[in-house]
Amino acid sequence: MNIFRLAGDMTHLLSVLVLLLKIHTIKSCAGVSLKTQELYAIVFATRYLDIFTSYISPYNTIMKLIFLGSSFSIVWYMRYHKIVRRSYDKDQDTFRHYILMLPCLILALLINEKFTFKEVMWAFSLYLEAVAILPQLVLLQRTRNIDNLTGQYVLLLGAYRALYILNWIYRYFTEEHFVHWITWISGLVQTLLYADFFYYYFQSWKNNVKLQLPA
Secondary structure, X not given: OOHHHHHHHHHHHHHHHHHHHHHHHHOOOOOOXXXXXXXXXXXXXXXXXXXXXXXXXXXXXXXXXXXXHHHHHHHHHHHHXXXXXXXXXXXXXXXXXXHHHHXXXXXXXXXXXXXXXXXXXXXXHHHXXXXXXXXXXXXXXXXOOOOHHHHHHHHHHHHHHHHHHHHHHHHHHHOOOXXXXXXXXXXXXXXXXXXXXXXXXXXXXXXXXXXXXXX
16 A cells, blocks of 8 residues: 555545535436446446455455445436436437447456456456546537536546556556556556546636536
8 A cells, every 4th residue: 555546545435425425415417427337337346356255454345345335326326216317318328338348358358467257357347447437528528518526526537547557656666576567558548538538627627617528
């Protein structure tokens, strides 16, 4: 554990809390992509297959449970809550997210650290997480009307991944044999997908105007 890893975890946790705050208090999921949330639920379900078989620390187990529970609860709220689901804009959230899953699975079968079920699923979760934000970014471009909580949620997700890159750099120079190309490349791709959003977010903040993404 180092300061970059801890900051990354807390930023990731804060992004989830921001989204849950919006859903629970405002009773709205407007501007949130159900497709992205379903992909994240699959990411955590396939990544944490070892949650009951491999113990690392209380911190590690608690974080796994939080991300698993929150991701599936968000999907449930958006699909089945009688009030929240009314605000879901399914006509705009039309990204065919299932087309992302098959290439990620094939890539995981071909490129993994060890050809076992858990390791293939771990690689699959990394590849899928790298592109899971795409439906959300496309939805924001289509609607263009981005509320503060949704904008902060996406910003925090991008910041979490950027902090993890700093964590990997730190560990590369302070730990022997710390080389994980699959994790590094997937994380870099994921961070680059946020670059455009970061630019327009900070432009809106600097000019004190409402955030809008170009169509």
